[in-house]
Amino acid sequence: MKLLPLAGYAGLAAAAAYDSQIPLHGEPGHAAPAGTSAKGKIVDSKELQDTIRPENLMERARKLYAIAKLSEDEHNHPTRVIGSAGHNGTLAYIHAVLAELGDYYTVSSQPFPAVSGGIYESRLVIGQEVPASATPMGLTPPTKGREPVFGKFSLVANNGCQASDFPHAVEGSIALIRRGECPFGDKSALAGKAGAIAAVIYNNEPGSMSGTLGTPQPDHVATFGLSKEEAEPYVAELEQGKHLDGIAYIDSVVNTITTNNVLAQTKGGDPENCVMLGGHSDSVGEGPGINDDGSGTISLLEVATQLAKFEVNNCVRFAWWSAEEEGLLGSDYYVAQLPAEENLKIRLFMDYDMMASPNFAYQIYNATNAVNPVGSEELRDLYVNWYEEQGLNYTFIPFDGRSDYDGFIRNGIPGGGIATGAEGVKTDEEVGLFGGKAGDWYDPCYHQLCDDLGNVNMTAWEVNTKLIAHSVATYAKSFDGFPTRTPSEVSMLSESRAYTPKYHGNRLVM
Template identity: 70%
Template sequence: MKSAAVSLGLIGGISALRIPPSQPLEQLPLTDGRKGLVSSEELQGQIHAGNLLDRAKVLYSLAERGIDEYNHPTRVIGSEGHLATLDYIYSTIVGLGDYYDVANQSFPAVSGNVFESRLVLGHEVPASAHAMGLTPPTKDKQPVYGQLTLVSNQGCDEADYPSKLAGAIALIERGTCPFGTKSELAGKAGAVAAVVYNNEAGELSGTLGTPSPNHVATFGISDSDAAPYVQQLKEGKKVDSIAYVDATVDTIHTTNIIAQTKEGDPENCVMLGGHSDSVTEGPGINDDGSGTLTLLEVATQLSKYSVNNCVRFAWWAAEEEGLLGSDYYVSVLSEEENLKIRLFMDYDMLASPNFAYQVYNATNAVNPVGSEELRDLYTKYYTSHGLNFTYIPFDGRSDYDAFIRNGIPGGGIATGAEGVKTEEEQGLFGGVAGSWYDPCYHQLCDDLGNVNATAWEINSRLVAHTVATYAVSFDGFPARTSISRKTVDLEKRKYHGPKLVM
């Protein structure tokens, strides 16, 4: 297959397809004349907040195409808003002429919607109760009734589930194994629903992940809401309970878009990506419209220059469903194609209103060698421009995860999601201490008013800097000769995507 596909222009194992966009959009003008080798200074000089904001206006208008089906703007996979986003990305890149090979990579993705849910324990409705992502509905999408029954240990083995669980609602402590495993084992034991309670302070909102026929309707609740019921059950008292979930879990097909420079050494590629989809709840102009449009603008401006090493841009679909697009892409790479990717840079949420300049703390000790060198490139940029930065966990929350799991160095920058800005960070970056970095994270208000233009422009110039640096040379950057996977137990990570999985 590899030898047959080379003549078609291979992009990481994907044949470069020339599929006409359904609605071509106006492109930014290109300069004519001979192309000189890209430089960081020149490429950064082409990046302006005005262009980014103009693109954001286009993206919001595309999200509005989801209104008929969802009653509000959205770019969730499968929606008209997301399909239009894919058209916009594709038509923009194709409109740059013969600079890039472009590929559309279709793959199956699981999509879930919870339309309504309710949990009653005893005579109370826990305020923290949330239906898990990708939960199935209760039977016939009707309320189910049963005794709340405590599961032993943390519910990761069949032996933890008592025989009296049939027809009951399982109460399970968080920990050790994924939520999906707990729901599956509860279903196998005959439970009509499951409730996972937090073993840390705070509410618990997560996803069941890959669907199983044994999954049952599953909720997450906080440790404080669960505590009195855990105590009552340990004392042998009965707790009558009701669970109700109206939800759907479907498999659809969606599309990654990959664009690679025709020029440059194809054996040494610098790769960067962001995700093209939003959550159902809103238009996603910051998450991840900011990353999507930064890549689009950098790709547009890069086309004015020549490169020594190939540059590969990726717009992933179904990130919000659990990194499905990037997972699929890496899973079908041959070892030969894997090794051509010298590093992967993730750009997800670059313009949060209450921003901090965040750098993933990707060290070589626990990640593929080269991750730390990339991290240091980011920090050097901030410090050289008199800007503060902070390290954040490299914990699997975005599309870099599949790459580092498969031996490819990775890293990235962000400006913050639902985390709370500290007083120290207020001193470093301004903004409001005690508020989320993005107060509209995963909400309807993630719209045109939800971006900080200054942070967006600075971070977009940093993206341009990383692209130009590695497009010219990988001197001093660790070579890749084999797919070396670290021994760190990545499977124990709490995140695989934006939602908790365990």
């Protein structure tokens, strides 16, 4: 892996602190003095949990929001999207906090290329109608010349996953393709190879569709997603041989930039047996991301700060991933660079993304050993047992590739995590378990400008940060009873994981 030492970020931290006129240091009294290490006392779960204070979490949130405001000149609103001043300031803040912990951690930066995209304008017209559900795919290229393109619609056979599915009539037309079987990016590329001027992929199940084309390919064409309900009448017309004209327009940009993961590993503890945990440092371009995933970023920083008061038996490795919102790019890159022997040193990975949703539920990823690397279920049960010990309700959510655990479990590393909910709708049953409002999103400001300081539930945030502390302390102290790893796990994944999940990050990929 290519890692840069902390010293390489000193100038960035200083510049960010000066430019924003806000302190980027940790709060006094949080940890051992700079230049010292904790001595003598092995970490204890209850004692580490007792160090977590909601006022410390909120103080860090205020700093993160001020950092997000550094992007206002460029983006016209606060954001911490990769490449922005707000994200650069976030990385600087993480480094600065860790630097104040003295020599407790080895801190490094891992640069990598990340693809980012933006949609400036878009419009889809089918016949005489403008379908309300038409949404440009993430990382879609623009239409030719960034101008509207005109053509008839051509219906693609089957699911548009083979070149033979695209009739000769697709050339010069707008390809209408059913979702299913293969990733959206493959469908768009095949449409481009067939000569389509644009593509529309319609849902094969009820509802609209917000997807991404994923890694750019030379043959991708401007591509929209469309709901099943709005698509069905058009599909029927084309199946009857009727002519259907359309206009497609997307003004977009897809760029490759360099961004950085931040890693901090305890100098103490067995380096052959590492507890690893992470959250992502970036937000979407639409807002400051104080809950998504400022809450996870801050929880990890606070736990890392308080852990410096203790010694550990097993090494602990914290990670702040970049470009998660672009499709889990930072965590995927990190795992892909791991040599097999380094992979095996990671006994488990714990994902902490969105710890403080306003309309929260205590959610545990339903990671089982039957379909994931062995040890994932034991981690899941640690969360279950802790919530039950606190007298708190919890619910299981799919372990479906939506967050940074995905690269780890795909490479044989046990994984899991907790969350408090994103754009999912809270049910009446969940209101009985957790309170809140039925029919609303768990986070009503998910991926929006209002994901700011008013968009966090402090009760949930404190509870889940204590659970993070418990997970770290438990495995930093001992892996007794936790499954050992074998080299075969690195190279041979379970057959049930050998498929492309519907999600890779927050957007559908197929």
